[in-house]
Amino acid sequence: MTRTAMRHPGLNLGPAHADAEDTREEMIFGFWVFMMSDFVIFGLLFATYVVMLGGTAGGPGPHELFEMKSVFIETLILLTSSFTFGMASLALKYREDTKPLVIWLIVTLLLGVAFIAYELKDFHTMFGKGGVPSRSGFISAFFSLVPLHGLHVLAACIWLIALLGQIAVHGLDSFVKTGLLRLAILWHFLDIVWICIFSLVYLGGLT
Amino acid sequence: MSEQPQTSRRGSPLPWVLSRILGWSPVTLLTGCSATHITFLDPQGPIAQAQRQHFWFVVAMTMIVVLPVIIQTPWILWRYRYGGKAPYRPHWDMSRWLDVMMWGVPVIVVAILAVVLWQQTHRLDPYRPLDSDKAPLQVQVVGFDWKWLFIYPEQGIATMGQLVLPADRPISFQLTSATVLQTFFIPALGGQIDAMNRMVTKLHLQANHTGRFAGKNMQYNGGGFHHQRFTVRVVDDRQFDDFIAHAHRQGQPLDRQRYEEVLVQQGDTADAARALGLTSYQRGEPIRFAPIPRDLFRGIVDDAPFESAVHNPAPHQQAAMHPVAYQALPPKQQTPPKPTLPQDKETSQ
Amino acid sequence: MSGDLPDFIFGKLDWDTLPFWDALKDPTTFKIINAVISGGAGALVVLGALGVVILVTWLGKWKYLWSEWLTSPDHKKIGIMFIVIAIVMLARAVIEAVFMRAQQAVGLDGGFLSPEHFGEFFTTHGTIMIFFMAMPFLTGIINYVMPLQIGARDLSFPVMNQISLGLTAAGAAIVMISLVFTPFSTGGWSGYPPYTERAYNPGPGVDYWIWAVTLSTLSSTLTGINFAVTIYKKRAPGMKLFRMPLFTWTALTTAILMIFGMPPLTVATALLALDRYLDFHMFTSDLGGNMMNYVNLFWAFGHPEVYILILPPFGIFSEIFSTFSGKRIFGYPVLVVATICISILSFIVWLHHFFTMGQDAAVNAAFGIATMLIGIPTGVKVYDWMLTMYRGRVRLSVPMIYAIGFIMLFVLGGLTGIILATPSVDYQVHNSLFLIAHFHNMLIPGLLFGMLSATNFWFPKALGFRLEERWGRRAAYSWIVGFMLAFFPLYVLGVLGMPRRSLTFFEPAYLPWTLIAGFGALVILFAMLCLLIQLWVSIRDRHQNMMTAGDPWDGRSLEWSTSSPPPEYNFPVIPEVHSRDAYMSEKEQGKAHQVPDEFPDIVMPANSAMGVIIAVTGSAMAFGLTWYIWWLVILAGVVTLVAVIARGFVRKTTRVISSDEVRRTHLAWLECVRKTTPVDRSKEQSPENQGLPVPPVNGAVQ
Structure with a gap:
């Protein structure tokens, strides 16, 4: 086991010694494993949703409930936020000063909040059309899956705020750096989940 | 009401007697005198009969793998006890021939069981209508x-x-x-x-x-x-x-x-x-x-x-x-x- | 209760939830008997908790408890705390089992338990045994032993380890609290809807069950991540995957199963909670819900879970067969491959838990065959263990008695497993006591004997003195005999068609068998008593059985190379590994107990209160959710969130142990080892055995 082989490509911990680098590496690997476990949860909910597609019980179905326009806007917002987080990651690795990093992070945060707001508006519209989970198994399955993604985005936003706070208090130390790297993994992961939601829940529901 | 199975038994009494003898003895002891038949080991229809047969077949086949363990473990324990005189080989940890045996025998047993399982599961599928000249x-x-x-x-x-x-x-x-x-x-x-x-x-x-x-x-x-x-x-x-x-x-x-x-x-x-x-x-x-x-x-x-x-x-x-x-x-x-x-x-x- | 304010404060809690209240209002003999049993249990919980508080206060040990145990990130202490939870819960669940056996022993057309009471008994018994006995027990053992075996100082995420412990403790606490504020669920440990839906079971019981189980699954998921990452990343130099001890291998596969096997249950219980709390229709009968989704989700967890439970004991027995035969494990690579095969197969057999739900015959047959395939690697393992004893020198000490009991009884469980895996026969014995006998036959000789023999095996490592042998043997033999008496009759009852979960029965033919099983339960109770006495006697006579030198059984892997109990940092210098059975080969080459050239400063994780906070907020939140006490739920949620965020701001997460201190401790221990007289294996049980075996000589019996 050579030390250099274990250095994480996304990190630049500066003069910190090799042991610290190993610990960080372990942490990020652990986070990946956690993501895999989380992905199982989403996978099972996707499978349940597909099984429940027929369970509308005479209530409104995908065609009555889904509005592709706003879903498309949500998709754009989330994809853009992933891009801005990518810019933040680059700033994290290559820039000495924190300013560009913080700006990109705030932009990302705003996009995340906008996504949540848009999604809530979407749910509100669905409720207005009678699309409440107590109406049918299909709508229940929808609301057990899509809001879970929304909750993940919310958690990611809270984490982002906390990390911004840590930058303000402690500066850009190795804790913040690994924190940001893990948050980045989560953020992009949520993008992937959303793409699955977009294609399976919305497009799949409509076909 | 005539509940005794004999009264409506068709054909020779032999199969019935045999099935009673082959039936599990404690079960026969405990249920033989009762008017109510409570178990498939005392089958009253073709499905339960086949299930009983399959049950004993699985038991017998699995015994091929199980019995060596139950018989040999005490023997090994005795022969290779601490303070015994049998050979001691603390570094002996592999044998091709034994490996082949201990994978091979269970594989063969499971293969046979699998074939029978496949046939029986289809034959005894509860959804499959029974063959009969009478309408169900x-x-x-x-x-x-x-x-x-x-x-x-x-x-x-x-x-x-x-x-x-x-x-x-x-x-x-x-x-x-x-x-x-x-x-x-x-x-x-x-x-x-x-x-x-x-x-x-x-x-x-x-x-x-x-x-x-x-x-x-x-x-x-x-x-x-x-x-x-x-x-x-x-x-x-x-x-x-x-x-x-x-x-x-x-x-x-x-x-x-x-x-x-x-x-x-x-x-x-x-x-x-x-x-x-x-x-x-x-x-x-x-x-x-x-x-x-x-x-x-x-x-x-x-x-x-x-x-x-x-x-x-x-x-x-x-x-x-x-x-x-x-x-x-x-x-x-x-x-x-x-x-x-x-x-x-x-x-x- | 009337008025808005009490409702706001207490939610749905009122006097009727107390276990004896119903009997006070309407005292009939039958109700009084049941109230005495459940009220007694509730009182035991309250008195037990009070007793612990008083005892700790009287001994003045609060500070010690807080700083040395509750906030300690040390994997060894967390492991021991896991095991303590497991043993307390084991005691409760065994007593429940005895009540159920007693009920069925007198259950011909009657009995003394009420149906609700009996329903709670089998539900809590199953839930506790799986989630709060088996899981914490094996988590505790792995926690303690695995880092020592791979030559690591701690797990990868010590604070997450505390959180796992906290979540399990919270779940266990909720199950205990349900004895005071009754009732618990009657839906069985599998909690099948629609029975557990609000339409059929509106009370708090199912909610208790949902949150207790959810806490446990979250704990196990985190534990799995922790173990897997530790084994991947923290092995000592030279400890290649194929040099790891088999117990570590099984810990790795179990961890992977936890990571991927726990989420289905989290999903299942979360969706059931949505159904019950927010009027969703995932598993309801009406409005497009489908209970079969639950059944599939539950068993997509349930089957990997079976192997989460059984693989670590396989690892433990591998260590024990090899150590007590004084011989290398036979067929190491085969055992590893078999372990991996079993863990992969475990994901593709879940449907065999519901052959009778009316699937296509081809589907049933395919899953049946997949299930039987698992028998092959398992059988191979059993033969490997026998061949490990073959040409060895077998010492029948307590761990080995359990191991022998395991190997002989487990194959019988395998036999009945093959019967159950055969759909056409399963149609006859499914959901009968035959099934109960089968999985107890796997879990008692497999899991529980594994845990008990591991406790006997590694206890001297953890506490520095051996467990007493005589009572240990009595316990082991009573467990084996008690198991056979209690569960072999259930096989008979199963083929006689007696359903599981039956309060009473009406077939006189069942009676002799339920009586034998009831007697077996008493023998098991006696075995539990023996365990208690064994512990007591061992602590009393601990000075006779000291083994500071650390190697009482002539062990083979790295955990025996350090002192007993090991220092917080496990190894003063991380060992270099050159082969399998790392410590044995050191001993064979005469390289054990050498003085290192230099001692490093050691960085260890600092204490943290996260585990305690999570335990408190977790149980508070679960309690609030169960009784609809919303302020408590919100408060607990906010505290958790604040604690997690605040933890992110903490920078002082480690502390350094100076090389001087390490040197001093280690040299003192080496001095102590030097003064110890080496003993050969004939004196293993005697007080002369202070943990230093005579050095091995190739081919000679020691």
């Missing part, structure tokens, strides 16, 4: 908390507490539950099958002999679960016709109101009898319902309000008065469209 009797089973309703759609009657079946004729069950998951089981005749709300499952059984067998629910569904038993009374064709006629004569009419007030309420068969005002009811005896709504089973499956009881007694009364003539009635008059029963929810995965 249709019975629809509904599970309630904590009782079973048996609907005879072709005969236009229903019973609770006792399921009466003709011997030597295939029975085609359709099952559902008006409440939570339950499992319908007559061990002496064949396997169990789940009954689920809004879904229909199927089961095919046949009894070789007349007699009384135990029937039960196997899936816990609340406080009265242990009372959810019934007696299966297998009778010959003439007695079966008597039973139908009797039901038509003395049955309680079943309509929506009774359904809601008696059947849907939690309680066992005896509670239902009490609610119906049957003061002299004995456990294991049938409560008879007739007439019954024509679309009762479908209505329960769909949770749709079914028609009230059919008050078109003409054919039934005829049948009641002339049980033999009843048999000859064209099935169309009583039978609702036969195989098109609710299948809106497939139970297969």
Whole structure:
């Protein structure tokens, strides 16, 4: 086991010694494993949703409930936020000063909040059309899956705020750096989940 | 009532005697004198018979792998005990030949078991109609908390507490539950099958002999679960016709109101009898319902309000008065469209 | 209760929830008997908790408890705390089992338990045994032993380890609290809807069950991540995957199963909670819900879970067979491959738990065959263990008695497993006591014997003195005999068609068998008593059985190379590994107990209160959710969130142990080892055995 082989490509911990680098590496690997476990949860909910597609019980179905326009806007917002987080990651690795990093992070945060707001508006519209989970198994399955993604985005936003706070208090130390790297993994992961939601829940529901 | 299996046994007594001898001795000891057959090791129908055979086959095959362990472990323990004189090889940790043996033997055993499993699972599939020259009797089973309703759609009657079946004729069950998951089981005749709300499952059984067998629910569904038993009374064709006629004569009419007030309420068969005002009811005896709504089973499956009881007694009364003539009635008059029963929810995965 | 304010404060809690209240209002003999049993249990919980508080206060040990145990990130202490939870819960669940056996022993057309009470008994018994006995027990053992075996100082995420412990403790606490504020669920440990839906079970019981189980699954998921990452990343130099001890291998596969096997249950219970709390229709009968989704989700967890439970004991027995035969494990690579095969197969057999739900025959047959395939690698393992003893020198000490009991009884469980895997036969024995006998046959000789033999095996490592042998043997033999008496009759009852979960029965043919089983339960109770006495006697006579030198059994892997109990940092210098059985080969080459050239400063994780906070908020939140006490739920949620965020701001997460201190401790221990007289294996049980075996000589019996 050579030390250099274990250095994480996304990190630049500066003069910190090799042991610290190993610990960080372990942490990020652990986070990946956690993501895999989380992905199982989403996978099972996707499978349940597909099984429940027929369970509308005479209530409104995908065609009555889904509005592709706003879903498309949500998709754009989330994809853009992933891009801005990518810019933040680059700033994290290559820039000495924190300013560009913080700006990109705030932009990302705003996009995340906008996504949540848009999604809530979407749910509100669905409720207005009678699309409440107590109406049918299909709508229940929808609301057990899509809001879970929304909750993940919310958690990611809270984490982002906390990390911004840590930058303000402690500066850009190795804790913040690994924190940001893990948050980045989560953020992009949520993008992937959303793409699955977009294609399976919305497009799949409509076909 | 003649419950002894001999009375309706066909052909030579030898197979029956043999089956008794081959049957598991403690079981025979404990159940041989009882009128009720409670286990598949004392099978009363072709399905249970095949299951028993398969059971012992699996046991025997698996013994090939299990016995060496049980026999050799004590021997090894003794021979290689601490302080013993046998050779000691602390670094010996592999042997090609033994590796091949210990993978090979279980692989062969499992391969044989797998082939038989595949054949038997298909042959004894509860959904597979039984081969017979007689048309199967249709019975629809509904599970309630904590009782079973048996609907005879072709005969236009229903019973609770006792399921009466003709011997030597295939029975085609359709099952559902008006409440939570339950499992319908007559061990002496064949396997169990789940009954689920809004879904229909199927089961095919046949009894070789007349007699009384135990029937039960196997899936816990609340406080009265242990009372959810019934007696299966297998009778010959003439007695079966008597039973139908009797039901038509003395049955309680079943309509929506009774359904809601008696059947849907939690309680066992005896509670239902009490609610119906049957003061002299004995456990294991049938409560008879007739007439019954024509679309009762479908209505329960769909949770749709079914028609009230059919008050078109003409054919039934005829049948009641002339049980033999009843048999000859064209099935169309009583039978609702036969195989098109609710299948809106497939139970297969 | 009337008025808005009490409702706001207490939610749905009122006097009726107390276990004896119903009997006070309407005292009949039957109700009084049941109230005495459940009220007694509730009182035991309250008195037990009070007793612990008083005892700790009287001993003045609060500060010690807080700083040395509750906030300690040390994997060894967390492991021990896991095991303590497991043993407390084991005691409760065994007592419940005895009550159930007693009920069925007198259950011909009667008995003394009420149906609700009996329903709670089998539900809590199953839930506790799986989630709060088996899982914490094996988590505790792995926690303690695995880092020592791979030559690591701690797990990868010590604070997450505390959180796992906190979540399990919270779940266990909720199950215990349900004895005081009754009732618990009657839906069985598998909690099948629609029975567990609000329409059929509106009370708090199912909610208790949902939250207790959810806490446990979250704990196990985190534990799995922790173990897997530790084994991947923290192995000592030279400890290649194929040099790891077999117990570590099984820990790795179990961890992977936890990571992927726990989420299905989290999903299942979460969706059931949505159904119950927010009127969703995932598993309801009406409006398009489908209970079969639950059944599939539950068993997609349930089957990997079976192997989560059984693989670590396989690893433990591998260590024990090899150590007590004084011989290398036979067929190491084969055992590893078999372990991996089993863990992969475990994901593709879940349907065999519901052959009777009316699937296509081909589907049933395919899953049946997949299930039987698992028998092959398992059988191979059993033969490997026998061949490990073959040409060895077998010492029948307590861990080995359990191991022998395991190997002989487990194959019988395998036999009945093959029967159950055969769909056409399963149609006859499914959901009968045959099934109960089968899985107890796997879990008692497999899991529980594994855990008990592991406790006997590694206890001297953890506490520095051996467990007493005589009572240990009595316990082991009583467990084996008690198991056979209690569960072999259930096989008979199963083929006689007796359903599981039956309060009473009406077939006189069942009676002799239920009586034997009831007697077996008493023998098991006696075995539990023996365990208690064994512990007591061991602590009393601990000075006779000291083994500071650390290697009482002539062990083979690295955990025996350090002192007993090991220092917080496990190894003063991380060992270099050159082969399998790392410590044995050191001993064979005469390289054990060498003085290192230099001692490093050691960085260890600092104490943290996260585990305690999570335990408190977790149980508060679960309690609030169960009783609809919303302020408590919100408060607990906010505290958790604040604690997690605040933890992110903490920078002082480690502390350094100076090389001087390490040197001093280690040299003192080496001095102590030098003074110890080496003993050969004939004196293993005697007080002369102070943990230093005579050095191995190739081919000679020691």
